[in-house]
């Protein structure tokens with residue numbers, strides 16, 4: 001009955017599975033995705049690199065441009081300025097956000113939900129908004145100019161405050177997550193050993209969030225060193241790398257030197273990115289599946305102190321928004337303080353009018369729709385394709401790359417690449433499409449990670465079950481995978497929409513007279529001295545982002561109810 | 570589980586493909602070759618998970634793959650399904666070479682350890698998942714689904730979501746879903762391991778009864794020997810990517826082919842020994858009578874004897890292999906006790922005595938007693954940990 005055969009010594013015939021139509025489709029799509037990502041990420045960056053080694057006649061001159069750059073004291077000063085401003089604001093925001101995150105996760109303070117929402121306000125607006133508000137408060141005609149004791153807000157002080165406000169939510173989210181994932185059992189152990197609160201903080205809390213803090217530092221540093229809006233509005237004569245890049249390209253039309261600054265700007269971003277990857281890899285090993293969440297215990301003094309702190313921070317964030325909102329309704333600051341909608345008559349001003357706003361809406365919508373389709377689709381292919389390892393690894397590399405490329409640098413490289421006369425994709429230049437592409441690429445990494453995380457959370461055997469029941473893969477995708485991933489899909493599209501709506505850096509070099517955008521209009525109107533209309537346009541952006549977030553909230557809540565039905569008894 | 574007519578499922582639902590499958594089944598018939606696996610190798614990079622496995626499975630058989638964790642059971646099962654393709658080797662299913670076919674071109678139903686029920690679909694839609702694709706009419710599908718749920722003992726739970734079911738119920742739904750398309754081969758990967766002991770015992774007999782009634786060829790992976798013993802027609806014992814033995818539960822238990830099997834299935838005293846001649850071995854200074862196979866003469870070997878085979882009643886000094894031993898520990902296990910015995914030579918044995926013997930012989934810790942190792946229950950295996958291939 002039993003029938004074990006001894007294996008023979010004949011060399012075995014290797015069997016290769018016949019590829020099913022599903023496999024062919026997936027592999028073809030993966031190749032298409034690789035080509036697409038290569039075209040919109042790698043090739044443009046390469047053309048920027050090439051440009052930096054050319055003279056204005058297009059001849060190769062090696063590193064001559066870089067030598068000129070580093071020998072020009074004014075340009076070189078921007079590097080130290082940038083590092084100073086970013087370093088200072090990063091450390092400041094880290095400190096502020098840590099306290100805020102600590103209050104939200106480790107105390108029994110009142111109104112946590114409120115403080116959670118308020119902290120997100122800066123995400124709704126371009127970075128310009130915080131700078132504009134600062135001008136209204138501390139500027140030449142500001143309401144609280146005297147508070148600065150004669151110092152001018154136009155310069156490093158203004159830039160630092162503006163940046164701190166703008167990146168506050170980004171830092172907060174990372175730190176909060178790492179505080180939430182610390183193992184509660186450690187605290188129980190510390191209490192059992194009668195450790196003092198200070199000692200517990202130093203020995204348990206800080207090491208637990210160490211990686212979160214470092215990660216936040218790198219991300220915030222990249223954001224601040226590559227931001228352009230704040231320095232442009234409130235920097236005055238204080239030059240930083242990002243404003244230099246703008247001046248070289250838009251002001252002097254010196255594209256070669258622009259490419260050089262672009263590459264210099266790429267450096268800190270890439271370094272921070274690599275360091276962050278390194279740290280994040282370490283962090284994974286810290287978490288265990290058996291951790292228990294930490295539940296804070298009430299303590300009157302602590303809770304009240306943190307409540308006061310959070311109230312102060314919230315007051316600043318709300319104040320920033322309220323100041324701009326109020327200023328946008330004031331007829332003619334500071335002479336005619338009556339409230340009116342004068343500043344909202346964008347069609348009477350330069351900057352693109354209401355058309356810019358509708359363009360922005362369209363662009364954000366396209367970015368959300370096509371971006372989500374492409375990003376989620378690619379993530380699905382990478383996760384579910386059988387075999388084809390090499391190609392999947394390439395895609396994974398491509399998806400990480402955009403995070404290290406500042407928006408302005410990406411935009412600049414698009415000029416070089418798409419505007420080249422011999423490029424068959426030249427027709428994209430100056431179109432809506434190129435801005436959509438730029439936005440999708442610029443915000444690719446975060447969206448991709450969201451998609452992959454959601455896909456990984458599903459039972460890997462769903463597809464196997466489908467195959468055993470002879471159900472084509474696409475049916476399983478639409479009937480099971482997609483519905484299960486809908487919350488993530490909503491997250492991605494909301495993220496893409498709001499970031500596309502608010503970004504300046506990714507589109508500043510790419511818009512054309514036909515495709516003016518709201519965020520750029522804010523910048524241009526402010527530059528032309530129309531600061532109140534700029535505030536008004538910024539408020540329109542805030543309003544739109546807020547509405548989309550609200551919509552997202554309600555949709556997600558509905559979904560969660562449904563999922564609760566799927567998940568619990 | 571509800572009693573059911575033989576093959577009820579196969580005939581209620583008509584589909585040209587299924588008729589073809591049924592026709593093949595009739596041709597093949599119970600007890601004929603259904604699945605032939607020839608020299609299957611699976612490599613993960615440098616690691617060889619399956620080292621050239623060959624096995625023939627008859628139609629209608631219930632086969633269990635039994636082996637320790639990491640021995641390659643799941644890998645083997647997934648290779649049979651085509652979910653993880655083998656590196657080399659052949660698979661012939663009801664006469665057709667399926668070695669290079671994708672899973673969706675093969676004929677099997679599968680239940681995973683995690684069940685992999687679609688959480689966003691109701692029980693009915695889960696069960697009907699494979700049917701909808703076959704262009705059957707709605708009422709037909711509905712009827713089929715309710716029959717299937719009836720069969721697995723879950724009538725009336727069509728509209729529930731999987732999350733609202735207990736582990737055992739989810740397991741049944743997964744089974745119904747796998748059976749819905751009337752596959753010729755049912756694959757179960759540790760289907761019961763996530764359940765608690767009582768549900769497990771209960772489902773064991775249900776699955777076995779269901780399988781017998783449907784006459785569907787079934788392969789179940791398990792690392793629980795009791796499960797394999799009670800359910801399987803034949804057990805395939807695996808270790809380190811090779812098959813150690815194939816046989817009925819009785820064969821495996823009573824005539825283990827290797828020391829590994831002897832030790833893995835049930836418990837065994839495994840004692841290193843030297844084979845002196847065809848009739849005797851030396852174990853730690855004690856000479857025992859055995860019948861040793863020719864190949865082991867003069868070699869180091871392992872002597873195996875099951876605890877329950879050690880005799881304790883009415884022993885004379887003249888009896889073969891009788892030993893004076895000291896009673897060390899006694900572990901009370903209900904109807905019998907497990908007793909650790911030491912011989913003056915340092916030899917330690919584990920024996921199992923019924924409560925009856927314990928009482929009659931007054932076996933208590935610290936006393937000495939006489940035991941025998943009957944020749945017919947002693948087996949000898951080559952010393953090296955078996956990895957013959």
Ligand SMILES: Nc1ncnc2c1ncn2[C@@H]1O[C@H](COP(=O)(O)OP(=O)(O)OP(=O)(O)O)[C@@H](O)[C@H]1O
Pocket residue numbers: 613616618636637638639640641642643644645792
């Ligand atoms: N994808 C893989 N890559 C590399 N090695 C693998 C992979 N899958 C399995 N293995 C290895 O192959 C061997 C057999 O694994 P398999 O899952 O078949 O074991 P198993 O007998 O099912 O064990 P268990 O009882 O724990 O489920 C293991 O040593 C495992 O580490």
Ligand SMILES: [Mg+2]
Pocket residue numbers: 642643644
């Ligand atoms: Mg397994």
